[in-house]
Amino acid sequence: MQFFLSTDLVIGVSEALNLQEYVRQTGMKKPGIIYDANLASSLYFQDVLKGLTGRFGAHVLYCNEFRGEPTYAHLEDVAGFFRSNAPDGIVAIGGGSSLDLGKGVALLLTNHVPALSLKGFPQDVSDPVPLVTVPSLLGSGAEVSFNAVFIDEAEGRKLGINSRRNFPRKTVVDPRLSMTAPMESVIATAMDSLVHCIDSFGSLKHTPLSRIFSIEGFQRTFYALRQGQLDRAESRLDLAIGSICGTAALMNSGDGPTNGFAYYLGVKHKVPHGLAGAIFLKEVMRYNFDRGYEKYALLNPMRSSPSAREVTHELLAEMDDLYRQLQIPTLAPYGYGKGNAPEFARNASAALKGSFAGNPVEFNEDSARHVIYNLT
Numbered sequence: 001m002q003f004f005l006s007t008d009l010v011i012g013v014s015e016a017l018n019l020q021e022y023v024r025q026t027g028m029k030k031p032g033i034i035y036d037a038n039l040a041s042s043l044y045f046q047d048v049l050k051g052l053t054g055r056f057g058a059h060v061l062y063c064n065e066f067r068g069e070p071t072y073a074h075l076e077d078v079a080g081f082f083r084s085n086a087p088d089g090i091v092a093i094g095g096g097s098s099l100d101l102g103k104g105v106a107l108l109l110t111n112h113v114p115a116l117s118l119k120g121f122p123q124d125v126s127d128p129v130p131l132v133t134v135p136s137l138l139g140s141g142a143e144v145s146f147n148a149v150f151i152d153e154a155e156g157r158k159l160g161i162n163s164r165r166n167f168p169r170k171t172v173v174d175p176r177l178s179m180t181a182p183m184e185s186v187i188a189t190a191m192d193s194l195v196h197c198i199d200s201f202g203s204l205k206h207t208p209l210s211r212i213f214s215i216e217g218f219q220r221t222f223y224a225l226r227q228g229q230l231d232r233a234e235s236r237l238d239l240a241i242g243s244i245c246g247t248a249a250l251m252n253s254g255d256g257p258t259n260g261f262a263y264y265l266g267v268k269h270k271v272p273h274g275l276a277g278a279i280f281l282k283e284v285m286r287y288n289f290d291r292g293y294e295k296y297a298l299l300n301p302m303r304s305s306p307s308a309r310e311v312t313h314e315l316l317a318e319m320d321d322l323y324r325q326l327q328i329p330t331l332a333p334y335g336y337g338k339g340n341a342p343e344f345a346r347n348a349s350a351a352l353k354g355s356f357a358g359n360p361v362e363f364n365e366d367s368a369r370h371v372i373y374n375l376t
Contacts, residue, residue, distance in 0.1 A: 003209045005248045006167040007133075007144045011240060013233050016048045016134060016174035020055035023091055026130040026169045030058040032087030034078070034102050036094030037065040039136055042180045045093075048134075052091065060087045064098045068270055069158070071151045075101060076115045079108040089130035093177070096140030096149075096189070096273070099133045103148035103166045106131040119152060119159045133168040136177045138239040139189025139221075139274055141196060141247025143171045151267060157351070158263050173244075175236030185272070186230055187326055190239050192262075192274030193221045195281050196246030199256035201299065202288065202360040210252040211298075217245030218299050226322055257363050257371075258284045260355025264348045269334045278328050282319045283371045284359075289316060291361045331375040341376055345369035 010022065023031055033052065039045040040063065053059055062081060066074050082090075082105055090109075092102025106128035108115060118125065133143040142148075146166040152159050178186065197218035200210055221242030224235045250259075261284075262277035271279075285296060289312055297303070297311035300318075305311055322328075336344060349356065349365035356363045 001207050001209065003207065003252050005144065005251070006146075006164065008170045009144065009173070009244065010171070011173040011237070013237070014174060014176060015172050016177055017051060019048055019091070019132075019134060019172055020052045022170050022172055023052065023089070023132055024055070026089055026132060028087075028089035028130055029056070030060070030087045031056055032060040032062065032082050032090045032105070034062045034064055034090065034092045034094070034098055034105065036098045036136060037063050038181070039094060039177070042177070044176050044179070045136075048093075048177070060085050064094065064101060066097070069097050069149060069151055069266070069273065070101050070104075071153050072115045072119065073153065075104040075108070075150055079105050079115065082109060087129070089132070091132045091134070093134040093136065095135070095137040095185070096142035099135060099140075099142040100148040100150065100160075102131055102133060103128070103168075104150065104161055107161065107163070107166060115150070115161075116152070118161045119150070121162050125163060125165060127165055131168045132170045132172065134172045134174070134177065135240075137181055137185055137189040138173070138175070138178055138236060139191070139193040139243045141193065141243050141250070143168065143173065144244055145247050145251060156267055158267055173240045175233045175240060178236055179231075179233070183230065186239075187225070188272045188274035188278070190221055190225055190242075190274070191278035191281070191326075191328070193239065193243045193246045194218060195258050195262065195274070195277035196250045197221065197242070198281060198285065198296075198299070199259050199358070200246065200249035200253040202256055202293070202295070203253040203358045204360060205254040205358060207252060210249045213245040213249035214253075215299055217242040217249060219301055220245070222322070225326065226318070228325065254358045255355050256284070256358045257352070257356050257368070260352035261348060264351055265334070271334065275328075279331060279375060280371060282316070282323060283374050285319065286316060287367060287371055288359065288361050289313070293360050295360070331372065336372065337376045338373065341372040342369055344372050
């Protein structure tokens with residue numbers, strides 16, 4: 001049994017104010033700094049950036065204004081920007097898209113090839129320049145994962161650049177950087193964390209160690225959402241820890257149908273990845289439960305019965321409450337109904353065989369159609 005997580009983590013309120021010291025510890029002397037345009041108006045972020053740029057007089061600054069998840073073409077453009085004034089490391093500050101952009105740029109600075117040539121799981125690549133990630137949203141797990149998601153516009157698919165060489169040297173998690181994010185973005189990324197936890201928990205490739213992380217990540221994230229106090233830094237810390245746990249579990253187990261559905265819907269309708277996964281999560285859980293899968297009981301610490309079936313049923317009822325509380329939509333707002341559900345199921349099944357294969361009960365095109373019908 002193996003388990004890996006190759007990033008040095010620092011988590012705490014106001015830790016980003018020490019970012020310049022953490023960057024210095026990586027050996028960088030001329031950092032390339034990528035930050036989300038959405039952060040520019042945050043006074044706290046301005047203090048963080050001022051401390052970083054003040055410490056490193058030689059630096060290269062890039063504001064990521066790209067809307068949505070990055071494409072390979074965008075990555076190529078940004079890598080070209082940094083190659084013209086090459087830094088010796090990258091500091092990426094922002095949501096999952098900007099962190100993934102940082103991973104891609106760090107790799108392309110030492111591998112002078114087209115970005116598209118690295119799509120998928122590239123082999124025989126050189127180590128990237130050192131990378132420090134600082135998330136401003138808590139849920140995608142991009143800050144600690146080796147996956148970097150990019151969209152191939154020609155194929156209309158998310159493929160990414162997935163290499164263990166992508167692991168950041170250091171991750172600094174400070175909930176204060178997330179406090180000015182729109183609440184819908186906070187919720188969407190937290191739901192992404194729940195998807196990671198539940199898909200990894202049920203995955204046929206799970207291990208006893210990965211399940212520890214799945215359970216802890218789910219409980220911290222779920223109850224932070226249920227309490228409805230996401231304006232508190234303490235709740236954001238729970239989201240941060242839940243995100244890291246869920247991503248660590250997913251990297252060590254593989255995903256399932258929910259994460260696959262999220263990729264498909266997200267690309268097709270430009271739905272934020274976390275929200276896209278949330279749409280499907282509860283129905284995939286219910287599909288599995290209805291076919292005898294009762295191990296979700298282990299995710300529910302509020303057990304009122306020794307019966308795994310009853311405890312799982314209670315958890316699904318709590319999920320129903322959470323969905324009403326957060327107003328998670330169905331597929332109807334995206335133009336899907338009973339008439340075009342079969343087409344969705346057919347296309348998704350063709351594209352997502354790997355994700356479907358990870359489900360703890362058999363999941364095929366008929367299964368996808370059943371889930372999609374219940375969401376229309």
